[in-house]
Amino acid sequence: MRLVVAITGATGAALGIRLLETLAHLGVETHLVLSDWARATIRIETPHTVEEVRELATHTYSARDLAAGISSGSFRTDGMVVCPCSMKTLSAIRIGYSDNLITRAADVTIKERRRLVLVPREAPLSEIHLENMHYLARAGAVIFPPTVAYYARPTTVASVTDHIVGRIVDQFGIEHSLIDRWKDDQLPANAQPICS
Numbered sequence: 001m002r003l004v005v006a007i008t009g010a011t012g013a014a015l016g017i018r019l020l021e022t023l024a025h026l027g028v029e030t031h032l033v034l035s036d037w038a039r040a041t042i043r044i045e046t047p048h049t050v051e052e053v054r055e056l057a058t059h060t061y062s063a064r065d066l067a068a069g070i071s072s073g074s075f076r077t078d079g080m081v082v083c084p085c086s087m088k089t090l091s092a093i094r095i096g097y098s099d100n101l102i103t104r105a106a107d108v109t110i111k112e113r114r115r116l117v118l119v120p121r122e123a124p125l126s127e128i129h130l131e132n133m134h135y136l137a138r139a140g141a142v143i144f145p146p147t148v149a150y151y152a153r154p155t156t157v158a159s160v161t162d163h164i165v166g167r168i169v170d171q172f173g174i175e176h177s178l179i180d181r182w183k184d185d186q187l188p189a190n191a192q193p194i195c196s
């Protein structure tokens with residue numbers, strides 16, 4: 001399995017970092033691109049250096065390197081994740097404005113009919129954001145907002161992060177044990193009446 005992973009400058013750098021850690025642990029080959037503002041959010045939001053994040057990937061590229069292998073459809077991959085995905089990058093992908101390696105690789109992923117998972121982070125969402133996501137969903141992208149799965153009763157930010165990352169990894173059919181999956185005997189007794 002070979003995936004392109006992009007981290008952009010929306011808040012939630014920890015999600016992209018945990019995704020890289022998980023994919024490395026699962027033996028997935030990763031091709032990483034960080035936007036300039038992802039470098040900033042990594043420094044602002046996490047205890048990691050940009051270099052430490054780059055070391056989690058199998059290959060890394062400058063976002064300015066439009067001659068990198070992943071900018072061509074002839075370079076085979078199993079898909080791409082943009083996690084987190086800023087509204088700026090989302091809008092560029094929506095219109096095919098491929099002026100950096102992230103938007104170019106996403107454009108290639110769509111045209112080659114490969115799986116593209118976008119993890120957009122913004123709140124509240126404007127009509128422009130929603131319209132861009134709607135268009136991309138119709139073009140085949142998976143729009144995966146990083147929301148809290150309260151049903152899993154998370155008690156730490158780390159467990160919230162793991163649940164989101166686990167469900168992103170699910171999108172590629174990769175086996176993992178990052179999350180406790182919902183079971184049909186999990187409903188508490190006092191919740192039964194609402195289902196009768």
Ligand SMILES: Cc1cc2nc3c(=O)[nH]c(=O)nc-3n(C[C@H](O)[C@H](O)[C@H](O)COP(=O)(O)O)c2cc1C
Binds near residue numbers: 008038
């Ligand atoms: C700390 C911080 C948090 C940000 N959070 C968001 C966000 O959640 N969503 C978003 O769309 N942009 C957010 N931005 C703004 C983006 O970084 C900005 O639009 C940038 O141009 C995105 O460029 P990129 O997509 O190339 O990384 C944030 C910026 C900073 C500094």
